Amino acid sequence: MKKIGTEIRSWVTSIVIAFGCALLIGVFVIQPTKVSGHSMDPTLHDTQRIFISKLSHTFRYEPKYGDIVIVDSRVDRARSFLDDLEEHPLISLFKGGDDRIVYVKRVIGKPGDVLEFKNHKVYRNGEALDEPYLNEPMNYTSPDKVTVPAGHFFVMGDNRNNSKDSRNIGTVPLDHILGIKM
Incomplete structure (x- = not known):
């Protein structure tokens, strides 16, 4: 009986360590994610998996x-380390995370x-x-110029006519950029 208890404890310890390692790697190093929607067509497609x-x-x-x-699209609120943990696939699996914010x-x-x-194009600092x-071609035009504030970024989908991006949510703070596609 003692041998069975030792074996179970060994398995539980291994599972906890593996879960901890996966959590650390996913929060700080690399994370899989799934593209949701068509805003990045033709570069990325709906349901495509990326790292x-x-x-x-x-x-x-x-x-x-x-x-x-x-990016975390909730640009009007501060992010915390708890957000990073809650968005990890292992945690959101149990919690039922909201993919629509990413x-x-x-x-x-x-x-x-x-x-x-203008002219169906984006101009950055006067250059198309x-x-x-x-x-x-992009159907969006605006008479206004947008100056990107310090510590922020302007992001857009590749499918400009079907993308909710910085034109809608505003510029994205650096801490809301959760990672870069590999």
Whole structure:
């Protein structure tokens, strides 16, 4: 009987350690995620699985222009470490996480950039962006210029005519950029 108890304790310990390692890796290093919707067509497709590097979020370094990022769309609230834990796939599996708050988008503007939307194109600092990943012209235009504030980023989906992005939610703070597609 004592041998069975030792064996069970050994298994439980191994499972707890494996769960802890998976949690740490998923929160700080790399995490799988699923694309939900068509806002990144044709680059990424609905239900496609991708891996994101969490190192940019862990060490707070800025993404580059054109990077595909995963963002917390609740830009009007502060994020905490508890948010990072709750969004981990293992935790959200038990908790029933809300995938609708996490968007997959492309970085278009960085702090200090001035963006314009005219002639079916995006202009950054007066220059039209070359965006070969788009499959149709953007229907959105605006007479207003957007200046990206310090510590924030402007993100857009590749399917510009079917994307909820910074045009809707506003600029995204650096701490709301959860990772970069690998």
